[in-house]
Amino acid sequence: MISILFVDDNTDLFTRIRTFLEKTGDIRIEQAHSIKQATEKLRGRMYDVIISYEQLPEVNGIEFVPDMNGIDFLKYLKSQGNSTPIILLGRRGPNKISLGEVSNATEITLPSTGDLRPQLMEMVTLIKQTMLRRKAEREQKAQTEQLATILSATPLGIFQIRNGIIEWVNRPFVTMLGTDEGALIGKELRTLIRTTEEFDQLAREFQIRKDPEGLAHADCRLVRRDGKTIPCHIQAQALDPQDIVRGGTFVVTDNTEKQKLTDALRESEAKYREVQTNSQSIIIRMDIQGTITFFNTYALTFFDYSAEDVIGKNVVGTIVAEKSRVQHGLSMMASDIGFNAEGYAVNINENIRRNGDRVWIAWINKAIRDEQERLIEILCIGHDITDRKRGSGEVRISTDTWKDMVVADTDIKEEVFDAVFHICTEITIEGREGKPVGTTFLIGDTKNVLEKSRQIILNPFEGHKPELRMVTNPGLNENIKALAQLDGAFVITGDGFIEAVGRYITVDSSNVSLPPGMGTRHNSVAAITAVTNAVGIVVSQSGGGITVFREGRILKKITL
Structure with a gap:
């Protein structure tokens, strides 16, 4: 049932209109004999639609002057915050009346006598359209408010940009950057990234990383108001993935805690790798002439020697073939390590087991010095890469044990x-x-x-x-x-x-x-x-x- 406040001008034409509307069956009308009376009724309740005269008619050539006309009535409703749709009925001659609504207007011809139903059905249609639009607007507003509540409740930061300018942000994103909404709206997206190079890197990553749903992904650091940066993962529904500044919706995940966990895990893994290396790798110590001073258990098992067979012996003739070019390489390696006091040298050499089998070992070598910083021994930690070399036809050196210190910071x-x-x-x-x-x-x-x-x-x-x-x-x-x-x-x-x-x-x-x-x-x-x-x-x-x-x-x- 549609409720209507009908502001009557007390003429026969308006009476006929009101009577017809009441008989449609799905419209309930409450009558007001003037706009002043209508404003009093509006203080007590709300209506789905208001129908009012535009101007009072002339009687014997004299126009009645109401307390306000239809346009003034609209202004009054707006000033009171009343958004009820209103239809104004305006006379356009003896046989014409106009229906004016905020988003729709029409003009119909009404006969002064006879059946009004064909013409007034158009008015019923307008009333229903107005009511349906009003209902849709209320539902849309409710959905918008609900969505805004959800977006503010999520821990994810969300912002929208158009032509490189931030147009909207949710509350978590504002909190994430330690600022306020006014400081972000209207700013360029580039201002959230520390350097132009990092922004270009972000743009490239959006172009390359896409999930099956077509969403673009990237990792970056966003600048907070205090100048500090936070590691973030951004998921974007961009208007143009090839040019993110054109616009789109961006969802931001603060990876600060995840980064802390990653760093802690990396440190833990590094310690684990160190323990694993010392227990499951070939570990040998030798002096600068190549005489073996230490052979760990794993090395003894791998090369099939006992400690008595190798300790005090030279690597050449035991794990290095007598005629191997590695003999010259040993002196070069010692020279290199001797210069680089803190660094490592890595060599991949062809070695030999006790039974004559040839094996390929990747050696990580470190200098051992005395109190006068003189090179006295070389610590060699080896990893067997024989299968990888024979299987793929290429040597692939694992960097897992040392790349952390190369790329850190x-x-x-x-x-x-x-x-x-x-x-x-x-x-x-x-x-x-x-x-x-x-x-x-x-x-x-x-x-x-x-x-x-x-x-x-x-x-x-x-x-x-x-x-x-x-x-x-x-x-x-x-x-x-x-x-x-x-x-x-x-x-x-x-x-x-x-x-x-x-x-x-x-x-x-x-x-x-x-x-x-x-x-x-x-x-x-x-x-x-x-x-x-x-x-x-x-x-x-x-x-x-x-x-x-x-x-x-x-x-x-x-x-x-």
């Missing part, structure tokens, strides 16, 4: 470092068309690296789609190995985006101190890592080794 993802490192091992082993190849990779802190280098050739990756420039894409490996023959360095962002190829490092390397035999490439990389937070990897053309640099010093030296 940088913007470099572990999978990106692994991808670059394994490309380096392939270049070292395979070369190009049978010839050795030397090259350089600079990973992370891309903005500073680009500022401290210049392009010496046209950038082969310029203009290609982001997904075709990711170093983690195995399909790019052959292209990268082919381009490694060119002069200059590869510059790769921490998330794996190949920014440039053929960069000449412009940093002064005169203050760099490296072991004898290392050339210009090594000195330049040491110099640029000393003044940036990048990690450098150099593949030596002459020696076939891989050297990892960080903060101007050698972290790893690997010989295959």
Whole structure:
């Protein structure tokens, strides 16, 4: 039943209209004889629709002047906060009347005598449409209020942007950033990200990471009002995934606690790996001449020796073949370790078991010094990689035991470092068309690296789609190995985006101190890592080794 307040002008025409509406069966009418009386009725109850005259009619050429007309009535209702839909009936001559409603208006011709039903059915239709719209508006408002309550109750931060500008935020997002709504609305999305480089990285990640539902995902750090940053995961329903600044809805998860747990887990795993390494790895100590001073139980079992068979013996003739080229490598390894007091050297060597079987071992070697800092022994921790080499035809060195210290406190993802490192091992082993190849990779802190280098050739990756420039894409490996023959360095962002190829490092390397035999490439990389937070990897053309640099010093030296 639709309730209507009918403001009558006390004429025969209005009486006929009211009578017809009452007889439709689904409309209940309450009559008011003036707008003043109608305002009094509205103080006591609400109606679904109000029907009122626009102006009182003229009688004998004299117009009655009411306390207010229909337009004034509308203004009054608005001032009182009354949103009830109102239809104004206006006379347009002796046989015409207009129906005016806020969002709909029409004009019908009513005969002065006879049957009004055909014409008045149009009025009934308008009344019902008005009522249905009013009902829909109430339901929409209720749903909006309910949604707003839900969005404010969720722990997830939610914001919407259009053309790069933040248009709406929910309360948890405001709380997450330690600010207020007014400080966020109207601001550019870029202001939430610390640097332009990080914003570009965020945009690339949205383009590449998509779930089966088509939602884009990215991880970043958002800037709080106090200047601190929080690690976040963002899920986006973007208008254009290729250009997030166009707009969309973004759902933010605060990963602060998750990051703390991840860091704690990483530390725990590092300690676990250390224990595992010491108990399940080949552990040998020898002096700088190669005489064995310690052989752990696992090593004895692996090489099938007793302690009496190896302690005091030289590695050459026991676990190294008599005519192996490794004899020369031992002295070089000792020399390298002797220079790098805090670092490690990594070698992959072909060793021999007691029964003559050939095995491939990846050795992590560390210098042991006396109180005068003189090198006295070398600690060697080995991992058998024989099956992997024979099965796949390539040597893949696990970086799990040492990559944490390489990428810690940088913007470099572990999978990106692994991808670059394994490309380096392939270049070292395979070369190009049978010839050795030397090259350089600079990973992370891309903005500073680009500022401290210049392009010496046209950038082969310029203009290609982001997904075709990711170093983690195995399909790019052959292209990268082919381009490694060119002069200059590869510059790769921490998330794996190949920014440039053929960069000449412009940093002064005169203050760099490296072991004898290392050339210009090594000195330049040491110099640029000393003044940036990048990690450098150099593949030596002459020696076939891989050297990892960080903060101007050698972290790893690997010989295959």
